[in-house]
Amino acid sequence: MHVDVRKADDVIIVDLDGQLVSGIGDELLRDVMNELLAEGWSKILINLSQVERIDSAGIGELVAGSRLATRFGTSVRLLQVTGRVRQVLELGQVLPLFHVYDNEEEALAAFADDAAAAASGE
Template identity: 30%
Template sequence: MSNRFEYQKEERDGVRIFILNGSLDISTVSPMKAELDSLFASGQHRVLFDLYELEQIDSSGIGAIIALFKRVKSNRGEVKISRLIGQPKEIFSLLRLDRVFEIYDDFEKALQSFR
């Protein structure tokens, strides 16, 4: 298992997009958590996670995403997910998070859903 994790962020149409790559786990989640905290503090309440390149996620990675989801929802914002595949998709399904999050197979459709 690789402990490689990277993310890119961009902004399109007022939506902050995080493109996650590698393995989001206990050893890699800290910088992501800090980024999400500062994102929330800045008042950004429309977030899209693109998970096509995410190979693995563990409970700490899930926890970071859920924590942001709760904070954003309480401020009438939206957190959505696009291109969830492989092990992360299995975890989301196992934890029934596919019933909590709006998940899109297509990145552009996910982005358009914020309008």
């Protein structure tokens, strides 16, 4: 598993590449999420477009990371969940727990819309 972290405006994008499975990707994702939360980021977008495979440990880490983030007031959303990964997340009934976007522009716009709504008191 390879992870790249980049910034787009006030959103941190975590690009995952490889297998999000026990002993490989799950621990790496946990470490990255913990670091981002410790740094105080409030908007995290996890890009799954290059994830080839996910297992129960990977699913567990996505859910646990999202729950922890919520306690910190951080929003975690998913980007480009495709193919086999989408099937596994659907079977595990995980997708309804997240906002899921098909492209980065749509996701960034949604974060911005949510921030504008919060600022105006909606």
